[in-house]
Amino acid sequence: MEQKPVAAPDEKVSNTYIPDDIAFSILSKLPLKSFKRFECVRKSWSLLSENYHFMNMFRKDLVSNSHRCSYEEGSSLHLFAIEHHKRALYYYSGERFENKIKLDFSNPFQTYDYFRIYGSINGTVCLHQDEYDSYGRTILCNPTTQTIKLLPTSEDELSITNEDKENFVDVDIISRFHGFGYDHVTNDYNVIRYVKVLIEQEPLCDYPDDFEETLSYQFGDIILGPL
Amino acid sequence: MPFSDDCTQGTQVYMDGVSHWLCEKHEDNPIGPCLVSFYLTNEVSFTTPIPSDVDDCFDVGPEWINLVVLNGSIALISYHEETTTFRVSILGQLGFQESWIKLFMVGPLPCVERPIRVGIKGGIFFIRKDKEIAWFDLSTQMIEELGYTTENLHCRIINYKESILPFEE
Numbered sequence: 001m002e003q004k005p006v007a008a009p010d011e012k013v014s015n016t017y018i019p020d021d022i023a024f025s026i027l028s029k030l031p032l033k034s035f036k037r038f039e040c041v042r043k044s045w046s047l048l049s050e051n052y053h054f055m056n057m058f059r060k061d062l063v064s065n066s067h068r069c070s071y072e073e074g075s076s077l078h079l080f081a082i083e084h085h086k087r088a089l090y091y092y093s094g095e096r097f098e099n100k101i102k103l104d105f106s107n108p109f110q111t112y113d114y115f116r117i118y119g120s121i122n123g124t125v126c127l128h129q130d131e132y133d134s135y136g137r138t139i140l141c142n143p144t145t146q147t148i149k150l151l152p153t154s155e156d157e158l159s160i161t162n163e164d165k166e167n168f169v170d171v172d173i174i175s176r177f178h179g180f181g182y183d184h185v186t187n188d189y190n191v192i193r194y195v196k197v198l199i200e201q202e203p204l205c206d207y208p209d210d211f212e213e214t215l216s217y218q219f220g221d222i223i224l225g226p227l
Numbered sequence: 228m229p230f231s232d233d234c235t236q237g238t239q240v241y242m243d244g245v246s247h248w249l250c251e252k253h254e255d256n257p258i259g260p261c262l263v264s265f266y267l268t269n270e271v272s273f274t275t276p277i278p279s280d281v282d283d284c285f286d287v288g289p290e291w292i293n294l295v296v297l298n299g300s301i302a303l304i305s306y307h308e309e310t311t312t313f314r315v316s317i318l319g320q321l322g323f324q325e326s327w328i329k330l331f332m333v334g335p336l337p338c339v340e341r342p343i344r345v346g347i348k349g350g351i352f353f354i355r356k357d358k359e360i361a362w363f364d365l366s367t368q369m370i371e372e373l374g375y376t377t378e379n380l381h382c383r384i385i386n387y388k389e390s391i392l393p394f395e396e
Contacts, residue, residue, distance in 0.1 A: 032300040036319040036326055049328060059331055062298045062317075063349060063366045076389065077346055079360070079375060081382040090375065091387070097362075097373055116236050117383045123390025144389050176234045179246030183267040190267050192246055194230040 024048070028057035078125070078143070080105075080117050087113070089143060108139050108148045115139075118180050126180040126191065136175020138191050156195050170200040228272045229256040229263050236383060237293040237344050240301065244268055245321075247301055249277075249294055251285055260285035262294070262301065264321045273322040277303065281316050281327040295345045302330070304351065306342045311335040313342070313351055313363075333363060338370070344384040352384050 027035055027048065035058070039046045048054045076093035089105035107113055109129060118126040127139045138151040157173055164171055179192035229250040231238065238249040245264050252259040262275040277285065284290045284305035291306040302317045312334035319326030333351065343352040343360070350362040352373070360373040360382070 031298060032317055032319050032328070062330070075347060076387050078385045078387045079373070079382060080384075081375070081377055082379045091389075092373065096371060100374060117385060118236060118239065119241060120385050120387050121241060122392060123388055125385065125387070142390065145391055176231060177239070178230065178234060178248045179239050179241060179265065181241040181244070181246040181267045184244055185268045190246070192248075192265065194234075 020044070024054050025057065028054060029061045032062070078120070091143075103143050104146070105143060108141050109137065116177065118177060121180065121182045121189065124189065126177075128175075128177040128193075130175055130177075131173070136173070136177075136193060136195070138177070138193070140189065151191060154193070154195055156197055160197060164199070170198075172198040172200075174198070228265070229258060229261060229274060240294045240296055242296050242299075242301070247294060249292060249303075262303075262318065262321075264301075275318060275322050275327075276324040277327065278324055281324075281329060282314055284314070291342045293342075293345045295349070297349055303327075304345050306339075311337050311339055315365075333365070336363065336370070341380050343382065346384055347386045354380060354382070 079090040081088045089103045091101045093099045115129045129137045141148045174196040176194040181190045231250045247264045260277040264273045293304045300317045315330045338355045340354045340356045349365040352362045355361050358376050360375045
């Protein structure tokens with residue numbers, strides 16, 4: 001049967017007032033950044049972050065939204081474990097991570113088994129050793145394609161020669177991993193490290209505990225070239 | 228630009244061309260606990276202090292702190308061992324310490340032996356007292372098991388997206 005068109009009401013709705021509960025419900029669904037901007041629109045909205053009922057709605061939406069959030073890197077997990085003194089890598093996927101595959105993985109640094117695993121971008125995982133053979137080392141690897149790339153040593157680290165090591169009482173290079181990112185403009189991966197070179201000079205006879213300290217650090221990005 | 232002397236796994240996160248890391252208070256960082264956000268394209272950085280009334284996890288060590296992205300915002304998740312609770316705060320605007328919002332507290336979860344990492348979908352992964360790896364789902368408020376048991380507490384979890392794209396050798 002053909003549906004009759006619903007007759008439009010004669011009196012036009014001229015009321016532009018949106019009831020608070022509807023406005024609040026909309027606001028609670030906004031990302032935090034947008035919500036913060038809308039706080040300035042009305043006085044009653046500026047106090048919303050102190051409103052218990054509103055914040056409950058906001059939390060609920062935020063958590064349920066993060067399930068389908070496009071910012072999330074991937075939809076699966078890597079579990080790096082140690083089994084029988086050896087590194088093991090598992091790949092978990094599925095809504096409840098119900099699919100598990102053991103991947104082939106050996107220590108990409110080959111020597112010195114201690115390394116830290118940082119995040120992954122576009123399937124590339126970043127691994128870092130804080131101190132190895134007196135300087136830090138970073139490796140990028142793709143466990144799916146089994147490719148590995150050892151990043152070049154920074155200039156600051158290379159500036160310390162073997163001669164320096166002999167001439168000074170102690171030379172220490174500390175490398176701290178700060179970030180692994182991707183520059184969309186240049187299509188480059190970036191690694192941010194804090195590198196500190198500590199040089200202990202020959203101790204003075206009068207003050208055997210005293211030493212001079214040379215400090216230099218850089219936030220260097222290592223450019224890997226486009227994909 | 229403040230740097231961290233104690234970079235543990237999970238205190239850095241990358242989102243939309245910006246690399247973020249947490250920085251504790253030390254002699255070269257008089258600002259105190261803060262979030263540093265570094266724009267990779269123009270190499271500009273922002274520092275957002277983390278006041279202790281937002282999260283005092285930096286004052287009570289040894290602590291477990293993770294930096295994650297929740298629904299497009301930077302979130303700070305900390306574990307407090309004595310109460311077996313997790314605290315979740317999110318940042319509204321980079322550089323504005325007053326835009327931190329204390330979102331919620333999770334727990335107490337007395338079954339937690341050691342937290343591992345916040346994974347995708349805001350799941351908090353941890354090793355349970357019975358050595359099973361489990362995760363707390365923020366949206367359902369339920370604990371789920373991953374199906375892996377470990378005696379070794381040094382296991383790591385990272386979010387991953389499979390890709391066969393090569394990078395330049």
